[in-house]
Amino acid sequence: MPEVEIRRSARRTRTVSLRREGDQLVALVPQHVTDKQLEPIVARLLARIEKREARRRPGDDELETRARELSRRHVAGAPMPTSVRWVSNMTTRWGSCSAADGAIRLSDKLQGMPPWVVDYVLVHELAHLVEPNHSDRFWTIVSAYPRTERARGFLEGVEHSAPPAS
Numbered sequence: 640m641p642e643v644e645i646r647r648s649a650r651r652t653r654t655v656s657l658r659r660e661g662d663q664l665v666a667l668v669p670q671h672v673t674d675k676q677l678e679p680i681v682a683r684l685l686a687r688i689e690k691r692e693a694r695r696r697p698g699d700d701e702l703e704t705r706a707r708e709l710s711r712r713h714v715a716g717a718p719m720p721t722s723v724r725w726v727s728n729m730t731t732r733w734g735s736c737s738a739a740d741g742a743i744r745l746s747d748k749l750q751g752m753p754p755w756v757v758d759y760v761l762v763h764e765l766a767h768l769v770e771p772n773h774s775d776r777f778w779t780i781v782s783a784y785p786r787t788e789r790a791r792g793f794l795e796g797v798e799h800s801a802p803p804a805s
Contacts, residue, residue: 643681647672657684658740661719664688692722699724706743706761713783714765723761725750733794734760736767752793759790 643657643664651669655677658665666681703723710717721741729735729746736743743764749757762784770777781787 641685643685645677655680655684657681657688659688659721702745702761705758706765709758709761709784710765710768713762714769714780715783717765717768717780720765720768734764736764738767738771741768752797755786756790756793759784759787760794762787 641664643666645666645668647668647670649670651667653669655669655672656667658667664685666677666684668677672680699722702725703720706720706723710719718741720736720743723743723745725747726744727747729744729748732746733749734743734745743761745757745760745764749760763781766777766780769780784790
C-alpha cells in the first residue's frame with residue numbers, strides 16, 4: 640500500500656476521507672479513530688481512488704504535466720491541481736475548476752486548437768485555485784500568461800463562428 644499521511648482532527652467527528660495533495664496521499668481522520676480501525680477504511684478509499692484514476696483517458700497525464708508546468712511558471716503560489724482531464728460534456732464553457740478538490744476539467748472542444756489557447760484555459764482554471772471568482776486579483780494572476788489577450792480573442796472568434804445551438 641502506498642504511503643499515506645494521516646491528519647487527525649478534533650473537529651472531524653464521523654468521516655474519513657482520502658485525497659491527493661500533489662503526489663502525496665492524505666487521510667483526514669477523526670481524532671478518536673484508532674490505527675487498527677483506520678487501516679481497512681484507508682484501503683477501501685485507496686482502492687476507490689485507484690479505480691477512478693485508472694478510468695482516466697489517455698492524454699490526461701500529459702495535460703496534468705502541462706498544467707503543473709504552467710502553474711509553476713505563471714501562477715505563483717497556486718496549489719497544484721489534483722487532476723486535469725478532458726471532458727466531453729461541456730457545452731457552454733471551455734473549462735471548469737473545482738477549488739474544493741483541485742480538479743480541473745477542459746472541454747474536449749479545445750483539442751486541436753493551438754497549444755497556447757489550451758495553455759490559456761489551463762492558466763485561467765489554475766488561477767481559480769488561488770482566487771475562486773473573477774475579481775481584479777484573479778485577472779492579474781491570469782494576465783501573467785503572456786498570450787492571454789490573444790487566446791481570449793481566439794476563443795471569442797471560435798464562439799462567434801460556431802452555428803447557434805439548437
